[in-house]
Amino acid sequence: MTAVNNAALGDLPDRVPVLIAGGGPSGLFLALDLAHRGIRSLVIEPRTTIDPDRPRAKTTNARTMTHLRRLGLADKLRDAAPLPVAYAQDVIFCSALTGHEVTRFRQAFQLVPGRYGPQPECGQQVPQPVMEAVLREAAAESPLITLLTGLSVEDLDINQGGGTPGPGRPRFGSRVAVSDATGRRKAVDCNFVAAADGGSSTVRRRLNIRLAGGSAELSNISVLFRSDTLAAAITLDPAVQYWVLGPEVSGMVGRLDLGSTWWAIIQGVDGSGSPDAGRLVRSLVGADVDVEVIATDPWTARMLLAPGYGHDGVFLIGDAAHLNPPWGGHGFNTCIGDAANLAWKIAAALEGWAGPALPGSYELERRPVAARTIRDAAANGKSLAYHFADPALARADADGEAARRAAKDALAVKQSEFDSLGLVLGYTYGSSPLVIPDGLPVPAEDPVSYVPSASPGSLLPHAWLDATTSLYDLLGSGFTLLVDRDSLGGAAAGQAYAAVLAAAAIHKIPLSVVDVGPDQDGTPMTTHWQAAAVLVRPDQHVAWRGTDPVGAAAAIGVAAGWPLATPSEDPDRRTRVRAVLP
Numbered sequence: 001m002t003a004v005n006n007a008a009l010g011d012l013p014d015r016v017p018v019l020i021a022g023g024g025p026s027g028l029f030l031a032l033d034l035a036h037r038g039i040r041s042l043v044i045e046p047r048t049t050i051d052p053d054r055p056r057a058k059t060t061n062a063r064t065m066t067h068l069r070r071l072g073l074a075d076k077l078r079d080a081a082p083l084p085v086a087y088a089q090d091v092i093f094c095s096a097l098t099g100h101e102v103t104r105f106r107q108a109f110q111l112v113p114g115r116y117g118p119q120p121e122c123g124q125q126v127p128q129p130v131m132e133a134v135l136r137e138a139a140a141e142s143p144l145i146t147l148l149t150g151l152s153v154e155d156l157d158i159n160q161g162g163g164t165p166g167p168g169r170p171r172f173g174s175r176v177a178v179s180d181a182t183g184r185r186k187a188v189d190c191n192f193v194a195a196a197d198g199g200s201s202t203v204r205r206r207l208n209i210r211l212a213g214g215s216a217e218l219s220n221i222s223v224l225f226r227s228d229t230l231a232a233a234i235t236l237d238p239a240v241q242y243w244v245l246g247p248e249v250s251g252m253v254g255r256l257d258l259g260s261t262w263w264a265i266i267q268g269v270d271g272s273g274s275p276d277a278g279r280l281v282r283s284l285v286g287a288d289v290d291v292e293v294i295a296t297d298p299w300t301a302r303m304l305l306a307p308g309y310g311h312d313g314v315f316l317i318g319d320a321a322h323l324n325p326p327w328g329g330h331g332f333n334t335c336i337g338d339a340a341n342l343a344w345k346i347a348a349a350l351e352g353w354a355g356p357a358l359p360g361s362y363e364l365e366r367r368p369v370a371a372r373t374i375r376d377a378a379a380n381g382k383s384l385a386y387h388f389a390d391p392a393l394a395r396a397d398a399d400g401e402a403a404r405r406a407a408k409d410a411l412a413v414k415q416s417e418f419d420s421l422g423l424v425l426g427y428t429y430g431s432s433p434l435v436i437p438d439g440l441p442v443p444a445e446d447p448v449s450y451v452p453s454a455s456p457g458s459l460l461p462h463a464w465l466d467a468t469t470s471l472y473d474l475l476g477s478g479f480t481l482l483v484d485r486d487s488l489g490g491a492a493a494g495q496a497y498a499a500v501l502a503a504a505a506i507h508k509i510p511l512s513v514v515d516v517g518p519d520q521d522g523t524p525m526t527t528h529w530q531a532a533a534v535l536v537r538p539d540q541h542v543a544w545r546g547t548d549p550v551g552a553a554a555a556i557g558v559a560a561g562w563p564l565a566t567p568s569e570d571p572d573r574r575t576r577v578r579a580v581l582p
């Protein structure tokens with residue numbers, strides 16, 4: 001990688017396949033995912049350093065950890081995380097950290113020590129600056145990524161600088177104006193632009209796209225602090241988060257590391273003045289512990305979504321496309337999901353095997369996921385700690401016990417904030433033009449309950465094949481046709497599904513065909529999939545399932561954005577394909 005801090009305009013290349021505006025987590029992940037697929041990118045990031053005192057996102061869910069595993073980064077992030085999964089997995093609601101427990105949500109945020117079942121990786125609590133440092137370090141090892149800090153994207157001219165379209169060359173192109181600290185500019189030509197430049201995105205403004213939605217009525221204050229006596233003062237079990245239902249001050253407290261660094265969020269307060277952050281933290285604790293405030297950050301939860309995710313080869317990802325309330329920790333993870341969806345589609349266009357429907361499918365697939373996530377997080381934002389505050393919760397008598405029982409029942413409404421596997425893994429691209437519906441029942445969407453399903457558009461159901469091998473480990477960087485071994489009758493998978501390989505070769509779509517035996521418990525794949533075979537996209541979502549190689553042959557083109565074969569190409573094949581499609 002070329003990594004230059006306080007870069008000069010002379011460090012800019014004249015041309016690059018992909019320019020990424022913004023080097024936060026979503027921009028860096030996109031660059032790494034593109035590099036994983038052999039695609040060069042240029043990342044422009046105004047910040048020259050990562051601020052360690054603004055941890056913001058702390059929840060990396062199981063789906064994001066699985067994306068990182070795909071890039072070989074899951075273990076690196078866990079090694080860098082200052083709070084191991086084994087330390088704590090529960091969220092505890094209480095009257096104070098030195099008071100009474102009201103209720104708890106176990107194994108919150110997919111924090112499960114040991115081997116995880118629903119995905120190859122469980123969740124991980126890690127501050128955003130640590131995540132960014134790991135991603136920057138990984139980018140430094142890639143010769144396909146150029147990261148220039150101290151520069152900013154100022155403007156762009158769409159349909160300029162992309163070159164002449166032709167076979168294997170995208171029809172898109174932009175000329176991007178990049179500026180330095182003095183305001184001087186230099187133009188960079190690129191095929192694709194990814195706007196990962198945050199909620200105040202310059203690229204989004206240049207596209208004349210405005211975020212739509214609203215904000216919460218009350219604000220919050222994040223506090224980063226050190227305390228040498230807090231850990232010993234806490235009378236409750238270890239928790240990844242403590243929610244304090246205090247009548248005067250309500251909010252959250254948690255460890256940032258196993259030393260003396262902590263974080264707190266004071267909920268429902270006005271942070272515009274100069275509040276005494278130390279006093280607020282001590283109120284949550286319920287004891288006069290030492291508090292050295294490192295940083296404070298007033299903020300208001302926002303529920304904003306772009307009406308469109310870009311056009312003509314310019315895409316909005318992450319906070320540039322949506323701003324999620326933090327309740328549930330979904331915002332950062334939704335950003336990574338955007339990048340993972342977009343990376344393989346850009347790679348397909350640059351490699352020449354993307355059909356005309358592929359670029360537009362990014363918005364069609366990802367925008368509904370963001371809308372659903374925002375709705376659930378906003379609903380949880382209507383049930384914050386101060387909504388359940390009651391002085392009686394701190395009492396040690398019968399009235400206190402009764403108040404805690406009543407609060408525990410009322411707090412059941414918070415389950416989807418901490419036990420959100422249905423939201424994290426249960427989203428589907430079933431209405432996408434890239435998937436072939438099969439008419440079988442589809443599990444109902446639910447933020448809590450996740451029902452693994454190989455229904456086209458859904459995430460491939462996970463299974464462990466042995467003590468260390470995940471089904472996901474068999475997936476290639478392109479498309480993968482997984483075939484139940486017992487359904488082959490002794491034949492080779494590649495031979496039985498030769499029609500699919502031939503169909504993929506028409507558009508040079510990367511495809512591997514893999515036969516799979518039963519899982520570690522002896523359950524055949526046909527039980528997991530309700531079919532003999534599944535066609536899995538590069539982002540681990542199912543594009544097709546069935547038993548007929550002809551149907552799979554039709555699906556591979558559709559999954560890459562191509563229309564069905566025309567009669568002039570193969571009239572008999574088109575008739576056969578139409579017969580097996582819904």
